[in-house]
Amino acid sequence: MTEDVLDCMATIAKASSEWGFFQVLNHGISHELLREMKEEQKQLFEMPFEKKVTSRLLNNSYRWGTPSATSRDQFSWSEAFHVPLSEISLEDHSTASSSRSLREVMEKVAGAMSKLARTLAGVLAENLGHPKDCFTKSCNKSTCFLRLNRYPLCPFSPEIFGLQPHTDSDFLTILHQDEVGGLQLMKDNKWVSVKPNPDALIVNIGDLFQAWSNDIYKSVEHKVMANGKKERYSIAFFLCPSYDSAIGSCKEPALYKNFTFGEFRKQVQEDVLKTGRKVGLPRFLLR
């Protein structure tokens, strides 16, 4: 490996420890493809709400806001399609069949982001002395998913979130945001805005990678602020393993109990149901 490559790998590892977030340039996903994706995404979301809710589009993957919210501060002013990669190309039996061009573009974006996510996860695993594919082996097309997000302009901004503060329940996320802005991440107890850069993709470490790395890499809280003037679009790829995958710590002494991704998801869902909030990793700490 050349010195440049080693430097780049060290920079990725440092950012994952200190920020839990970084941006990548020269990521191999063309502007043209990302532009086409946004166009398709716009057309999809421009359908009437009624149709999005009832017509089983993209295998019934439509979600809006926070239907269970009981107060303004629990609400997310956004809507999304949340699609496992294995379902992008399936016939969706919807009454308003989503277009073939949308599915084709999604397939391309998913393929490219998946490759990038695996490369980056490989770099971060090797940095801790483990084989590149030691956990991405258990990530496949039915466990990873793509989320298409739309943040409509919001008359109640800035009191309302576009997306509630959260950490991602995966290994690693690749995100493409448009030029509007609004994404913020937590650094040293302060919210920091992630300025849109049309050439960059955003990468963030998820809860599973934090547990596996024994807290060396950080799964950092982030949120999206609603915007009173402009709607915003983003697309995210989530690198997830199968539910039966064990997420042990790769170092001793381990900070976390051994748990499977399925157990983690179940606990998150129970906490959200009971308290309205995800607790996440602290539930699995050994002491």
Ligand SMILES: O=C(O)CCC(=O)C(=O)O
């Ligand atoms: O839209 C964004 O910028 C962030 C999306 C996000 O955090 C998520 O989908 O988990």
Ligand SMILES: [Fe+2]
């Ligand atoms: Fe997120």
